[in-house]
Amino acid sequence: MTKIFVNIGLSLDGYMAPEGMDIAHWGTPDHKNWGAKWGTLMSWVLKQQYFRELLKFGPGGETGEVNDMLRHTLERSGANIMGKRMFDQGAISWPEEAPFHTPVYVLTHEKREPWVRPGGTTFYFVNDGPESALEQARASAGDRDIRISGGADVVQQYLSMGVVDELEIALAPILFGGGQRLFASPQNSVPQFRIDKVLHTPDVTHLRYVRA
Amino acid sequence: MTKIFVNIGLSLDGYMAPEGMDIAHWGTPDHKNWGAKWGTLMSWVLKQQYFRELLKFGPGGETGEVNDMLRHTLERSGANIMGKRMFDQGAISWPEEAPFHTPVYVLTHEKREPWVRPGGTTFYFVNDGPESALEQARASAGDRDIRISGGADVVQQYLSMGVVDELEIALAPILFGGGQRLFASPQNSVPQFRIDKVLHTPDVTHLRYVRA
Numbered sequence: 001m002t003k004i005f006v007n008i009g010l011s012l013d014g015y016m017a018p019e020g021m022d023i024a025h026w027g028t029p030d031h032k033n034w035g036a037k038w039g040t041l042m043s044w045v046l047k048q049q050y051f052r053e054l055l056k057f058g059p060g061g062e063t064g065e066v067n068d069m070l071r072h073t074l075e076r077s078g079a080n081i082m083g084k085r086m087f088d089q090g091a092i093s094w095p096e097e098a099p100f101h102t103p104v105y106v107l108t109h110e111k112r113e114p115w116v117r118p119g120g121t122t123f124y125f126v127n128d129g130p131e132s133a134l135e136q137a138r139a140s141a142g143d144r145d146i147r148i149s150g151g152a153d154v155v156q157q158y159l160s161m162g163v164v165d166e167l168e169i170a171l172a173p174i175l176f177g178g179g180q181r182l183f184a185s186p187q188n189s190v191p192q193f194r195i196d197k198v199l200h201t202p203d204v205t206h207l208r209y210v211r212a
Numbered sequence: 213m214t215k216i217f218v219n220i221g222l223s224l225d226g227y228m229a230p231e232g233m234d235i236a237h238w239g240t241p242d243h244k245n246w247g248a249k250w251g252t253l254m255s256w257v258l259k260q261q262y263f264r265e266l267l268k269f270g271p272g273g274e275t276g277e278v279n280d281m282l283r284h285t286l287e288r289s290g291a292n293i294m295g296k297r298m299f300d301q302g303a304i305s306w307p308e309e310a311p312f313h314t315p316v317y318v319l320t321h322e323k324r325e326p327w328v329r330p331g332g333t334t335f336y337f338v339n340d341g342p343e344s345a346l347e348q349a350r351a352s353a354g355d356r357d358i359r360i361s362g363g364a365d366v367v368q369q370y371l372s373m374g375v376v377d378e379l380e381i382a383l384a385p386i387l388f389g390g391g392q393r394l395f396a397s398p399q400n401s402v403p404q405f406r407i408d409k410v411l412h413t414p415d416v417t418h419l420r421y422v423r424a
Contacts, residue, residue, distance in 0.1 A: 195417065
């Protein structure tokens with residue numbers, strides 16, 4: 001059965017991205033500030049062999065339980081759903097062979113033809129909301145799972161819809177002091193989770209929750 | 213050397229207390245709503261032998277690593293600092309022998325004489341700010357440590373002052389959907405921590421961070 005899952009990095013103060021992190025600020029002096037924070041949040045993943053291979057960073061990197069977990073996350077995914085801001089930042093930083101190898105449904109008001117990348121990633125631009133994106137993702141995922149990739153507002157939207165089966169958080173000890181909060185707005189109805197697995201490393205604590 | 217530490221329970225969405233949890237709502241129908249959430253956040257602690265003993269709940273309870281950690285937290289504390297809202301709620305729920313056994317400095321605008329409880333807890337009402345409370349706590353803690361007890365605004369205040377050496381969080385899988393956020397307001401300058409220890413249990417993940 002297809003599971004819908006979230007797998008994200010989070011700062012200890014609850015932010016998915018530091019303040020000012022958007023393409024308008026790439027290459028500006030402000031980039032250095034949020035770039036360093038983002039780098040710290042993501043440092044654990046940048047070291048992994050599978051991620052280096054996926055992002056075409058070249059050979060080397062750590063292998064082991066964390067690397068296996070990363071590989072599993074990518075291999076279980078039959079479709080991805082993401083927001084426009086995440087797509088925009090990825091589009092100028094991913095290698096030509098985008099690191100998804102699945103259909104990716106981008107929630108946006110922009111009308112645009114599908115963007116086919118080598119290696120099996122095709123971006124579809126969905127204008128009629130998160131339910132529609134989920135339906136399309138289900139149709140294309142087959143037996144595999146659907147990853148809600150980000151950003152924070154998209155994750156919160158699907159959490160509020162009550163459709164998220166698994167919530168995987170790599171909690172980094174860094175405090176951002178501001179930015180894109182995962183749980184930004186008060187919610188009347190919230191799904192409940194239980195702890196399924198915790199994997200701790202010196203860099204980050206991998207917390208896996210499943211729907212209670 | 214005296215350490216300044218925070219040891220709190222936190223919901224997965226970053227709240228220290230659920231929406232509506234204040235003494236104005238004790239005994240109202242709303243109490244049931246936030247009371248259940250608070251109970252879930254705190255369920256792990258209510259089971260522990262040492263806590264049951266401390267709160268005069270009677271004999272029984274779990275022993276083991278979590279219980280030892282609880283005992284250590286209480287025994288290392290030579291002084292506590294808390295906000296007025298936490299004090300007000302405690303004053304109507306703690307047993308006569310309040311569960312601190314140290315001087316407790318309560319940040320408040322209210323002028324009030326010290327309130328001496330049996331068993332070594334005396335509440336002092338501090339009207340001239342968090343620095344003054346910390347100075348008084350240092351003077352009375354001796355070789356022991358100072359606990360910033362809560363609530364969320366008081367913890368954030370001391371974090372912003374850069375004086376917190378250790379941050380211990382019992383992260384519960386519950387989502388509150390709203391309430392008193394630990395990291396409520398954006399901060400320009402934030403201290404940095406590193407992971408010191410993680411202890412995981414089915415109920416809650418005990419995360420211990422120390423200043424980097």
